[in-house]
Amino acid sequence: SAVISQKPSRDICQRGTSLTIQCQVDSQVTMMFWYRQQPGQSLTLIATANQGSEATYESGFVIDKFPISRPNLTFSTLTVSNLSPEDSSIYLCSVEGTSGGREQYFGPGTRLTVT
Amino acid sequence: GNSVTQMEGPVTLSEEAFLTINCTYTATGYPSLFWYVQYPGEGLQLLLKATKADDKGSNKGFEATYRKETTSFHLEKGSVQVSDSAVYFCALYNNDMRFGAGTRLTVKP
Numbered sequence: 001s002a003v004i005s006q007k008p009s010r011d012i013c014q015r016g017t018s019l020t021i022q023c024q025v026d027s028q029v030t031m032m033f034w035y036r037q038q039p040g041q042s043l044t045l046i047a048t049a050n051q052g053s054e055a056t057y058e059s060g061f062v063i064d065k066f067p068i069s070r071p072n073l074t075f076s077t078l079t080v081s082n083l084s085p086e087d088s089s090i091y092l093c094s095v096e097g098t099s100g101g102r103e104q105y106f107g108p109g110t111r112l113t114v115t
Numbered sequence: 116g117n118s119v120t121q122m123e124g125p126v127t128l129s130e131e132a133f134l135t136i137n138c139t140y141t142a143t144g145y146p147s148l149f150w151y152v153q154y155p156g157e158g159l160q161l162l163l164k165a166t167k168a169d170d171k172g173s174n175k176g177f178e179a180t181y182r183k184e185t186t187s188f189h190l191e192k193g194s195v196q197v198s199d200s201a202v203y204f205c206a207l208y209n210n211d212m213r214f215g216a217g218t219r220l221t222v223k224p
Contacts, residue, residue: 001161004158006158033212041216041217042204042214042215042216042217043159043204043214045211045212092158092159094159097161101147101164101166102147102166102208102212103147103149103161103164103208104161104212105161106151106158106159106160107158108157108158109157109158
């Protein structure tokens with residue numbers, strides 16, 4: 001299984017500002033995924049990030065609000081822009097395993113609180 | 116479309132009790148099925164998986180069997196411990212990954 005780290009682990013931000021979350025994987029992967037987990041809720045996929053191409057966003061998520069970079073096969077960033085209290089969530093990145101079973105492995109998450 | 120429905124929580128058990136968390140799914144074809152666990156303040160960890168009908172996934176004393184006929188993947192453990200207290204997510208992959216709502220388990224000593 002892949003080892004995934006995220007920075008920061010948590011942050012408190014003021015509304016109107018932005019936060020960039022970094023995700024680092026210990027091996028090269030084709031696809032990386034970004035999820036949002038609102039308080040007490042399940043996971044919602046924000047976008048899929050492939051290296052060398054634009055990220056693919058799920059319905060309800062737009063690039064202007066959640067720009068994603070994927071500069072190489074081990075790293076990605078998610079920016080949450082123009083923050084509002086509704087953006088307070090845990091943001092998780094994940095990668096697919098290599099066994100062919102389509103399981104995903106997750107980073108520890110970034111807990112964002114917007115005041 | 117694809118979806119997962121799991122037992123609502125919270126579930127509170129005494130140590131050494133038997134655990135069942137129900138999970139049913141809707142999908143065309145043959146999805147892969149998973150259970151993930153999220154301990155307080157942490158990300159999701161893959162607990163077990165099954166990729167075809169009648170497969171049994173198992174890990175750390177937890178088991179789940181892929182039942183195509185009932186479209187279910189119920190999580191069981193014979194004797195829970197306090198350290199099993201966490202949120203458990205059932206999930207499926209069928210062109211994309213879908214997660215259930217999560218079930219919070221608290222095990223009391």
